[in-house]
Amino acid sequence: MKSLKLLLSGTTLVFLGLVTTASQTIYEDARPIEHAFDQMAAVGIGDKAPDIAMRDPEGNIRKLSDLKGQVVLIDFWASWCRPCRAENPNVVRTYAAYKDVAFKNGKGFTVFSVSLDQNKAAWLKGIQQDGLVWDNHVSDLQGWRNAAAGLYGVNSIPATYLIDGDGVVIKRNLRGQALENTLAKLKK
Numbered sequence: 001m002k003s004l005k006l007l008l009s010g011t012t013l014v015f016l017g018l019v020t021t022a023s024q025t026i027y028e029d030a031r032p033i034e035h036a037f038d039q040m041a042a043v044g045i046g047d048k049a050p051d052i053a054m055r056d057p058e059g060n061i062r063k064l065s066d067l068k069g070q071v072v073l074i075d076f077w078a079s080w081c082r083p084c085r086a087e088n089p090n091v092v093r094t095y096a097a098y099k100d101v102a103f104k105n106g107k108g109f110t111v112f113s114v115s116l117d118q119n120k121a122a123w124l125k126g127i128q129q130d131g132l133v134w135d136n137h138v139s140d141l142q143g144w145r146n147a148a149a150g151l152y153g154v155n156s157i158p159a160t161y162l163i164d165g166d167g168v169v170i171k172r173n174l175r176g177q178a179l180e181n182t183l184a185k186l187k188k
Contacts, residue, residue, distance in 0.1 A: 042153025045172060049163045052114065052148045054138035057124055062138050064112055069165050071106040071186065073179065076149055076159040078116040079126030084158040087175055088130040094180045095134055103186045106165025114148045115139035116157060
């Protein structure tokens, strides 16, 4: 009886060890667990948009706060994200139509693209292939560990935040025609 208890205890310990090792291996390749808590601190409608300061492809720091006074779409995307790439033509079309428009609370529309790529060449190729002609492209090349994605509580992409001229979030996750319709309503 005593040997059966020892055998069961030993088997249980081995099983728990395997489960722990397997779960650690899974999380090594996935986003860190602290990103699960980021969702609770996600930036919402009516919140002041936290500033993002990150490097552009040339290595210069670009700040979201430098765009104050404009209506800005913060666009979290990546070159490997098929839904992001499928959405890019809509963003390009909307940018072309609204970049010089006067809004009730902002002059002009621009995009602040935050890439969750880890490979700089792939990121640059995605920008070029999709014709993302605006100036504000940033990435820390940390993938899901991207500092801005963590700050905004981004847990899937594409993810967007529409910011008014005062830097306040007015809409989230606008895609397709919804982005253009929202901008049309904000015109002077």
